[in-house]
Amino acid sequence: SQQGEEDPQALSIQEGENATMNCSYKTSINNLQWYRQNSGRGLVHLILIRSNEREKHSGRLRVTLDTSKKSSSLLITASRAADTASYFCATVSSNDYKLSFGAGTTVTVRA
Amino acid sequence: KAGVTQTPRYLIKTRGQQVTLSCSPISGHRSVSWYQQTPGQGLQFLFEYFSETQRNKGNFPGRFSGRQFSNSRSEMNVSTLELGDSALYLCASSLGQGAVFEKLFFGSGTQLSVL
Numbered sequence: 001s002q003q004g005e006e007d008p009q010a011l012s013i014q015e016g017e018n019a020t021m022n023c024s025y026k027t028s029i030n031n032l033q034w035y036r037q038n039s040g041r042g043l044v045h046l047i048l049i050r051s052n053e054r055e056k057h058s059g060r061l062r063v064t065l066d067t068s069k070k071s072s073s074l075l076i077t078a079s080r081a082a083d084t085a086s087y088f089c090a091t092v093s094s095n096d097y098k099l100s101f102g103a104g105t106t107v108t109v110r111a
Numbered sequence: 112k113a114g115v116t117q118t119p120r121y122l123i124k125t126r127g128q129q130v131t132l133s134c135s136p137i138s139g140h141r142s143v144s145w146y147q148q149t150p151g152q153g154l155q156f157l158f159e160y161f162s163e164t165q166r167n168k169g170n171f172p173g174r175f176s177g178r179q180f181s182n183s184r185s186e187m188n189v190s191t192l193e194l195g196d197s198a199l200y201l202c203a204s205s206l207g208q209g210a211v212f213e214k215l216f217f218g219s220g221t222q223l224s225v226l
Binding site: 030031035040041042043088092099101103 | 115144146153154155156167169199201203209211212213214215216217218219220222
């Protein structure tokens with residue numbers, strides 16, 4: 001079963017535009033992580049945000065976490081064709097410390 | 112530094128057979144975890160190992176098992192394969208504390224097809 005649900009399922013944007021995707025989860029968490037997966041390959045870690053943090057930045061990425069709403073968002077600014085990938089949020093439950101992934105958002109950046 | 116290496120990259124088996132997948136973590140990493148990815152169920156946690164001990168386990172039947180060796184390399188085994196076991200199996204490594212405290216580094220996966 002999946003702990004996180006992502007929205008939207010798919011996103012198509014023009015190069016240079018911003019892309020925002022959201023993740024909602026169900027149980028209390030230790031941390032939340034975002035990963036990127038290029039077609040059928042392994043996942044690449046993007047950002048880890050702990051439950052006591054509200055916002056984190058890494059290059060063109062900005063992640064927010066609202067534990068009261070059990071939700072997180074990932075913003076990619078000034079998107080590039082190379083950002084075309086599936087993006088997954090993953091939560092580490094504070095109950096059993098297992099990592100659970102959402103269904104993912106597929107982002108297509110058009111040149 | 113070499114990344115996480117998974118072998119084989121592709122595997123085709125028939126129902127009822129068993130399969131062993133291998134994962135070599137990044138040098139110095141002591142924690143290895145396994146995930147199954149399917150179009151229907153998405154990414155699901157299988158198990159996590161640290162220092163040859165299983166530290167955590169997902170909700171999979173006993174046909175799925177794993178182990179970790181003293182050099183941190185890990186194998187997972189699936190016995191009595193079913194069609195539904197067709198999936199991309201991903202291995203991830205981390206320095207030691209696992210996903211609770213640190214990011215994971217993933218291999219490219221083993222694509223298993225069960226016919």
